[in-house]
Amino acid sequence: MLASRRLLLSCKNGANQASNFLRRSGGPSKRIQSFNYSKSTRQSHGTPRVNPPLPIGGGGTQASSRSRVRYAIPALVLGFTGFISFLHYNDERRVVPKGQASSNSGCGCGSNTTVKGPIIGGPFTLVSTQNKIVTLNDFCGKWVLLYFGYSFSPDVGPEQLKMMSKAVDKLEAKHNQKIMPVFVTLDPQRDTPSHLHAYLKEFDSRILGLTGAASAMRQMAQEYRVYFKKVQEDGDDYLVDTSHNMYLLNPKMEVVRCFGVEYNPDELSQEVLKEVTSLPQ
Template sequence: MSLSKFVFSSLRNCSRASLPNFRRFDPSRRHCSSSTKPTSRTNSPLPLPEQTVSPTSRTPFVFVTVLAGIGGLVFFIHNNDEKRAVPKGKGEKFERSAISGPIIGGPFSLINTEHQLVTEQNLLGNWVLLYFGYTSSPDVGPAEVQKMAKSIDILESEQNLKVLPIFVTIDPRRDTPSQLRAYIREFDSRIVGLTGPVASIRQMAQEYRVFFRKVDDEGDDYLVESSHSMYLVNQSMIVVRSFGVEYSPDELVKAIADEMKRTPK
């Protein structure tokens, strides 16, 4: 039974139960008495009796008021029930869309090591292995770039799968295009280095959920804490996988190959 029907039924029963009490009510009667009879008549008007409303005369008004209140309450509850009601088959679809997860990625505008403008539109149609790091990283950064270089080499030479590696610096203040070019050549010339204004780097990092911040800042000598994020992006520039530092080169190759083979060309 719906909430509106339950309230209406309960209030209707209460109204019926109270009706006998109205009928049994004995109104009080006004008694006027006088110990003497008037000896003379005058032309002055007789005093009007006090106007009183007996309980019996109030009964219809109270009953109508209660019924009106009950009707309004039932209509309000029923109307809200209809608004809250979810059509059959609609709720499941909404829940699936609500838990699909946050969107990672978005538009960006940076420059490569040749000072050429690169946006997400230039990468459409390519599988991309995207890494966010910086050239001054003392240990984790070089290990991740080396892993990325080895992975794309295995994918291309052994499985005939082509992936475009991209290194995005999170330290544009020191990682100029020339600095990036010199750094990348130590690993693999196929890696594309991207840098740009600080605001552009921060915007892209925010869109790709990349954490970084400067620590031990003493002028130009500082370190950068980072999440060392690496993403596999499909040909429509949609992030399909993310990889942490715990992945070995072989594990990274297998995960990338499985994803690429699973996606229809």
């Protein structure tokens, strides 16, 4: 009898101590209640779940922001590096390193020859001022001075054509060197064969004018790396913003020099003469 009373008192004391401990530590009753609330929230589709309040001061938000910045910066660096690598690879596909053979001159005369640098140029099919089909092969064996412009150019275009004509005159009269002047329009919409014929005749009848479909002109400009862009003016009028490239092509139809608008006729003729006389006969 005495043993059973002691056992009963011991169980009551143990239960009281366990109850006090749970109240002090926020025991399983709270965890069970929180779990049931979360579960009921997920089951009720219309009632949003209530998250516990964040610590005062936003420490969690700052830590999350720092974490995102830490990963975002390397990602941006890698993305930019990849973009630059792509551009470099794409440009390398259009370039033949110095001293290596080239089989893409677009001409049958001496196509497998060493080149001095990047390939500029390529095959084309255009229409001349005499309404004849002209390709790159038609110029093989000749020195060609090739200028990209348009007949409605208000100032730079006419000056470049005058310089080309005078330089060709000097080379032929003083040095007995025949250079073929060629004008390629970047405005095929207005520069028809008949219009180009009348326009170029005012400068020099020896200048061969080339035009064609808009797609063919864009392709040739891309091959020769010529910049041009239509600039709309009042009404239907427009100008063409261009880099006014002028190239010297050797008899193998390789671009050997590029001349800018800063040259005058004397300088242009002297530079062309250097290239012509430097080529082994």
